[in-house]
Amino acid sequence: xxxxxxxxxxxxxxxxxxxxxxxxxxxxxxxxxxxxxPDVNAFLTLxxxxxxEMAEKADKILxxxxxxxxxxxxxxxxxxxxxxxxTKGIKTTCxxxxxxxxxxxxxxxxxxxxxxxxxxxxxxxxxxxxAMGSSTENSAFGATKNPWDLSRIxxxxxxxxxxxxxxxxxxxxxxxxxxxxxxxxxxxxxVVGLKPTYGRVSRYGLVAFASSLDQIGPVTKDVEDCAIMxxxxxxxxxxxxxxxxxxxxxxxxxxxxxIKGLKIGMPxxxxxxxxxxxxxxxxxxxxxxxxxxxxxxxxxxxxxxSGYAIxxxxxxATSEASSNLARYDGVKxxxxxxxxxxxxxxxxxxxxxxxxxEVKRRIMLGTYALSSGYYEAYYKKAQQVRTLIKRDxxxxxxxxxxxxxxxxxxxxxxxxxxxxxxxxxxLSDIFTISVNxxxxxxxxxxxxxxxxxxxxxxxxxxxxxxxxxxxxxxYAYEQATDWHTRKPGM
Amino acid sequence: xxYEPVIGLEVHAQLKTKSKIFCGCSTLFGQGPxxxxxxxxxxxxxxxxxxxxxxxxxxxxxxxxxxxxxxPYSRFARKNYFYPDLxxxxxxxxxxxPVCQGGYVEVVVDGxxxxxxxxxxxxxxxxxxNLHEGIEGASHVDLNRTGVPLMEIVxxxxxxxASEAAEYMRKxxxxxxxxxxxxxxxxxxxxxxxxxVSVRPAGQKEFGTRAELKNMNSFKxxxxxxxxxxxxxxxxxxxxxxxxxxxxxxxxxxxITLSMRGKEEAHDYRYFPEPDLVxxxxxxxxxxxxxxxxxxxxxxxxxxxxxxxxxPDYDAMVxxxxxxxxxxxxxxxxxxGAPKQASNWIMGDVLRELKNAGAEAxxxxxxxxxxxxxIKLIESGTxxxxxxxxxxxxxxxxxxxxxxxxxxxxxxxxxxxxxIGKVIDEVMAANPQNVEQYxxxxxxxxxxxxxxxxxxxxxxxxxxxxxxxxxxxxx
Numbered sequence: 012x013x014x015x016x017x018x019x020x021x022x023x024x025x026x027x028x029x030x031x032x033x034x035x036x037x038x039x040x041x042x043x044x045x046x047x048x049p050d051v052n053a054f055l056t057l058x059x060x061x062x063x064e065m066a067e068k069a070d071k072i073l074x075x076x077x078x079x080x081x082x083x084x085x086x087x088x089x090x091x092x093x094x095x096x097x098t099k100g101i102k103t104t105c106x107x108x109x110x111x112x113x114x115x116x117x118x119x120x121x122x123x124x125x126x127x128x129x130x131x132x133x134x135x136x137x138x139x140x141x142a143m144g145s146s147t148e149n150s151a152f153g154a155t156k157n158p159w160d161l162s163r164i165x166x167x168x169x170x171x172x173x174x175x176x177x178x179x180x181x182x183x184x185x186x187x188x189x190x191x192x193x194x195x196x197x198x199x200x201x202v203v204g205l206k207p208t209y210g211r212v213s214r215y216g217l218v219a220f221a222s223s224l225d226q227i228g229p230v231t232k233d234v235e236d237c238a239i240m241x242x243x244x245x246x247x248x249x250x251x252x253x254x255x256x257x258x259x260x261x262x263x264x265x266x267x268x269x270i271k272g273l274k275i276g277m278p279x280x281x282x283x284x285x286x287x288x289x290x291x292x293x294x295x296x297x298x299x300x301x302x303x304x305x306x307x308x309x310x311x312x313x314x315x316x317s318g319y320a321i322x323x324x325x326x327x328a329t330s331e332a333s334s335n336l337a338r339y340d341g342v343k344x345x346x347x348x349x350x351x352x353x354x355x356x357x358x359x360x361x362x363x364x365x366x367x368x369e370v371k372r373r374i375m376l377g378t379y380a381l382s383s384g385y386y387e388a389y390y391k392k393a394q395q396v397r398t399l400i401k402r403d404x405x406x407x408x409x410x411x412x413x414x415x416x417x418x419x420x421x422x423x424x425x426x427x428x429x430x431x432x433x434x435x436x437x438l439s440d441i442f443t444i445s446v447n448x449x450x451x452x453x454x455x456x457x458x459x460x461x462x463x464x465x466x467x468x469x470x471x472x473x474x475x476x477x478x479x480x481x482x483x484x485x486y487a488y489e490q491a492t493d494w495h496t497r498k499p500g501m
Numbered sequence: 502x503x504y505e506p507v508i509g510l511e512v513h514a515q516l517k518t519k520s521k522i523f524c525g526c527s528t529l530f531g532q533g534p535x536x537x538x539x540x541x542x543x544x545x546x547x548x549x550x551x552x553x554x555x556x557x558x559x560x561x562x563x564x565x566x567x568x569x570x571x572x573p574y575s576r577f578a579r580k581n582y583f584y585p586d587l588x589x590x591x592x593x594x595x596x597x598x599p600v601c602q603g604g605y606v607e608v609v610v611d612g613x614x615x616x617x618x619x620x621x622x623x624x625x626x627x628x629x630x631n632l633h634e635g636i637e638g639a640s641h642v643d644l645n646r647t648g649v650p651l652m653e654i655v656x657x658x659x660x661x662x663a664s665e666a667a668e669y670m671r672k673x674x675x676x677x678x679x680x681x682x683x684x685x686x687x688x689x690x691x692x693x694x695x696x697x698v699s700v701r702p703a704g705q706k707e708f709g710t711r712a713e714l715k716n717m718n719s720f721k722x723x724x725x726x727x728x729x730x731x732x733x734x735x736x737x738x739x740x741x742x743x744x745x746x747x748x749x750x751x752x753x754x755x756x757i758t759l760s761m762r763g764k765e766e767a768h769d770y771r772y773f774p775e776p777d778l779v780x781x782x783x784x785x786x787x788x789x790x791x792x793x794x795x796x797x798x799x800x801x802x803x804x805x806x807x808x809x810x811x812x813p814d815y816d817a818m819v820x821x822x823x824x825x826x827x828x829x830x831x832x833x834x835x836x837x838g839a840p841k842q843a844s845n846w847i848m849g850d851v852l853r854e855l856k857n858a859g860a861e862a863x864x865x866x867x868x869x870x871x872x873x874x875x876i877k878l879i880e881s882g883t884x885x886x887x888x889x890x891x892x893x894x895x896x897x898x899x900x901x902x903x904x905x906x907x908x909x910x911x912x913x914x915x916x917x918x919x920x921i922g923k924v925i926d927e928v929m930a931a932n933p934q935n936v937e938q939y940x941x942x943x944x945x946x947x948x949x950x951x952x953x954x955x956x957x958x959x960x961x962x963x964x965x966x967x968x969x970x971x972x973x974x975x976x
Contacts, residue, residue, distance in 0.1 A: 095547075096547070097545075097546065097547045103546070103547075105546070110546065113546065115540075115545065115546070115547070116540060116545070117540045117545065117548075119547060214547075214549060215547070215548070215549050216547045216548075217547050218546040218547040219546075219547065219777075221776075222776035222777050223776035249551065250549060250551060251549050251551075252549065252550070252551050252552065252777065252778050252779050253549075253776075253777065253778075253779060330773060331773075331776055333581075333771075334579050334581050334590070334591050334771070334773070336590075337581060337583065337589065337590020337591055338544045338546070338588060338589045338590045339546075340583060340585075340590060342585045342588070342642065343543060343544065343588055343642075344545070354585070358583055378771065381581070381771035381772075381773055382769055382771060383769045383771070386771075386772075386773070390773055
């Protein structure tokens with residue numbers, strides 16, 4: 012078996028046993044990237060110099076430690092980072108013309124934590140511009156292709172990260188999720204993706220899309236890898252006031268304890284036959300049987316306000332985005348229009364030329380929703396509905412420990428299929444969006460294949476700070492099936 | 502027709518914190534452009550604000566000092582607008598839930614106390630500064646000031662004259678300096694004021710249309726600008742015109758206000774709750790802690806001074822205008838054991854000297870200890886009040902004590918009746934005509950004789966003794 016096809020924990024075991032060096036691991040991935048990246052286009056920036064430098068540094072640490080002694084959790088592990096997390100001295104573009112040449116002078120908290128854990132950076136992954144989209148087609152630098160079928164989208168907005176993991180171009184990746192941007196691409200690409208509880212992972216250095224919804228999380232080859240990554244990136248950060256000061260458990264500790272007696276809810280609103288792709292539906296029904304066979308108790312549950320999630324989300328997320336993206340004005344950094352008459356003209360041209368159509372659409376929506384005279388009817392109302400959606404989950408979690416849903420109503424669709432119809436595109440996130448509104452954790456893992464040989468993802472939701480239970484259920488299901496071992500034929 | 506002005510003030514006070522409100526950068530002034538900045542205050546992609554707790558402490562203290570309700574739960578909001586000196590494209594401020602609500606301060610108007618209500622006090626960050634001068638074909642931006650903590654104190658429209666507005670400003674400044682949260686320097690912009698001014702026919706209940714005045718950088722300018730604006734609005738109404746709602750700039754050189762922007766150009770700031778900051782909860786413990794650090798405030802001090810030291814209300818008010826002056830007075834009063842004398846000297850000579858030098862009480866070169874030393878000499882009769890003027894001059898401009906000056910210059914008062922009597926005899930001998938006139942009933946000449954005796958003794962003769970002896974000898 013090739014090194015690049017190993018999971019993170021398998022690779023780590025080889026490094027711990029000194030069977031391979033960090034450099035071996037790094038080269039395995041850079042070679043693999045050289046082979047398949049031209050077809051996939053998962054990366055916006057590759058950092059070969061940095062990769063070698065970090066691998067050598069990791070090997071130095073490795074050589075300085077007696078075999079058998081503890082090592083940093085990600086020592087020598089090659090990882091890809093979504094291009095909306097600031098990396099000091101390395102371009103961070105958000106897949107936007109606006110930040111095409113932006114080199115941050117500071118490091119995000121998550122990548123600083125990865126560094127402290129000894130990781131090797133491979134590069135920065137492609138995404139929908141400013142994380143706005145569900146297909147990675149909104150990248151200003153070309154779409155990423157789905158490794159399972161190059162004519163299809165990898166999902167979005169963390170499409171580059173999911174495709175890179177699926178195509179074995181990295182051992183693991185970081186994504187960010189505002190309305191499904193980790194889980195939906197993980198589902199489309201047949202990998203594992205977790206959006207942690209809001210406040211679990213620091214957002215410092217994550218270029219903001221919608222501050223009250225954004226959350227960074229891992230994209231990995233299996234559930235154990237996801238738990239290992241969470242151990243590294245989670246925890247309170249004094250630089251992010253919204254990161255919660257709650258204890259960070261060891262997510263691997265109870266991973267293998269099984270799910271006997273676990274109460275699993277199936278929201279009736281999410282399992283409407285005909286509302287979702289028939290292969291997705293069938294895969295979910297099969298998954299339910301597997302979970303039952305593992306000793307879980309399946310119950311129907313209700314999330315009555317689900318129908319309002321998309322409308323609520325597109326008011327709140329765009330409102331926050333319209334403000335978060337105001338800083339891209341051509342004054343301090345980033346793109347500035349070449350020609351302009353005066354200050355106002357510079358603003359207009361810079362922003363008209365620097366942002367793509369979806370970003371502009373959302374800025375306009377959000378600006379409108381916050382405008383005087385409309386604020387009460389839109390933003391305020393949406394906040395109220397958000398509270399109702401949160402309450403739905405609180406209610407549901409009185410009776411069940413976790414909730415399962417399909418991650419996405421359809422498998423990966425064709426490139427260009429939905430670009431002309433933004434509303435159709437928005438519906439890709441119908442099962443993931445309410446999770447961000449509620450702030451709870453949600454994980455997507457492979458649970459089947461369609462007749463077209465495309466991966467299907469199952470979403471597992473937990474209570475606030477309930478990642479351990481989510482991961483334990485996901486692990487149990489994963490071990491009972493072999494979907495996670497399937498690879499695209501690349 | 503009689504008109505009544507209606508005035509409300511929005512005062513911005515820069516807080517004296519060492520670091521900025523949402524990052525660790527220094528708040529020092531006068532540094533090179535953009536030297537006091539970091540990714541957070543420059544508004545780099547991905548950065549997040551973290552609230553400076555000291556800024557919260559300061560606004561809580563202000564709220565307590567101004568009788569406000571300190572909200573147990575408050576939150577920040579974004580005020581959105583584009584301007585080069587605003588790097589994030591929004592200012593973090595407060596909107597729906599400010600830290601302080603209600604409250605009042607008391608000012609003395611025409612000898613009686615008037616209460617000016619407060620609407621709210623909230624925290625926000627300052628913007629940077631655009632630089633246009635000395636740069637060919639370009640403007641630059643200095644972001645050193647970006648993120649410096651400001652407190653906005655909004656009054657109710659309770660103010661009825663320009664002088665009342667200036668009095669209110671002085672009072673705010675005094676309180677802010679007492680609790681040591683703002684240095685109150687209007688010229689340097691650490692205390693800024695916008696005024697909403699309207700006029701209405703006396704007796705009318707509804708407010709007239711208001712203009713918002715900006716750019717008044719001293720107490721004097723606040724008063725002048727409002728005075729001008731009141732006259733301008735009355736003139737418009739008298740001419741049958743209508744005041745328009747607009748923002749007007751005070752031009753101190755021309756002494757007039759000029760239209761800056763109209764209502765139709767007013768911004769829609771699209772306020773919404775700041776999602777990057779969690780709401781601030783002020784616990785009872787926090788409030789109690791702040792209450793425990795509160796010093797005695799001007800009003801309480803004024804009452805106590807009048808009561809304890811038996812000085813007039815007016816003196817007590819002047820002496821409590823700043824904490825440093827009040828401390829100065831209290832020290833001088835206690836050390837000299839003559840609170841009234843101390844008050845007279847400080848109200849007169851000390852404040853005159855400070856005013857001439859444009860200095861504050863804390864910068865006074867004459868320490869209260871040395872002033873008290875001089876007052877003691879007067880009280881003991883060692884020097885006369887007149888001699889004391891000379892001694893004051895000397896000790897104010899040197900580091901000498903009054904005792905040293907008196908000894909050096911031989912300024913000790915002559916209290917020996919025999920010695921003074923001799924001088925009187927000489928004076929009477931030299932002015933026989935005047936003696937005659939006095940004795941004929943022109944007693945007003947007494948002053949002439951006193952003057953002559955003082956002149957001959959170089960002002961050292963004890964005036965009381967001189968008077969007594971003269972009356973006896975002239976009788």
